[in-house]
Amino acid sequence: MTDPTPEPKPAGLLGRLRAMQGRTRLLIAVGLVLALIAVFAPQSCGGRDVEEEQAVATARAALAADPGSFVPEKTETKLLRQGFPAKLMWVVVFSVADPEGGPEEFLHKADIWVNASSGELEQVIVHEPDEG
Numbered sequence: 001m002t003d004p005t006p007e008p009k010p011a012g013l014l015g016r017l018r019a020m021q022g023r024t025r026l027l028i029a030v031g032l033v034l035a036l037i038a039v040f041a042p043q044s045c046g047g048r049d050v051e052e053e054q055a056v057a058t059a060r061a062a063l064a065a066d067p068g069s070f071v072p073e074k075t076e077t078k079l080l081r082q083g084f085p086a087k088l089m090w091v092v093v094f095s096v097a098d099p100e101g102g103p104e105e106f107l108h109k110a111d112i113w114v115n116a117s118s119g120e121l122e123q124v125i126v127h128e129p130d131e132g
Contacts, residue, residue, distance in 0.1 A: 039085070050119040052077050055090035058121060059112035063094055068126040070096060070108040079116060088116040 020028075050058075056077060063069050072094035082089045096108040106127075113122040 050116050055114040058114050059092035062124050090114040090116050
C-alpha cells in the first residue's frame with residue numbers, strides 16, 4: 001500500500017495568490033482599489049482655499065476671544081493633514097518666550113487649528129507652563 005503524497009502548499013504570498021480562484025483574486029483587487037480611493041480621494045478633492053495670512057487672522061481673532069488670551073511675540077504656521085479621512089489644516093502657534101529659559105521655554109503658548117479648505121476654526125488650545 002502506498003501513502004498518498006500531500007499536495008505541496010504554495011510558498012509565500014504570491015504563491016497563495018496564484019493558487020486562489022479568479023473570482024477571489026478579483027474581489028481582493030477591487031477591495032484594494034476601493035480602499036485606496038477612500039484614503040486618497042478626499043485629499044485630492046480638498047484643496048487649500050485659505051491662504052496663510054487668512055488663517056493667521058482667524059487664529060488671532062480666536063486667541064483674542066479666548067479667556068486665556070495673551071499678546072503673542074512669535075507666530076509660526078504649518079500646513080498639515082489631520083484626521084481620517086485627512087483634512088488640510090493650518091496650525092498657527094502663538095507664543096511668548098520665557099526670558100529666564102524655564103523648563104517649557106515659554107510663558108504663554110497657543111495652538112490654533114484652522115481648516116485650510118473652509119477657513120473654519122477647528123480647535124484652540126492655550127497652554128500655560130507648569131509651575132514647579
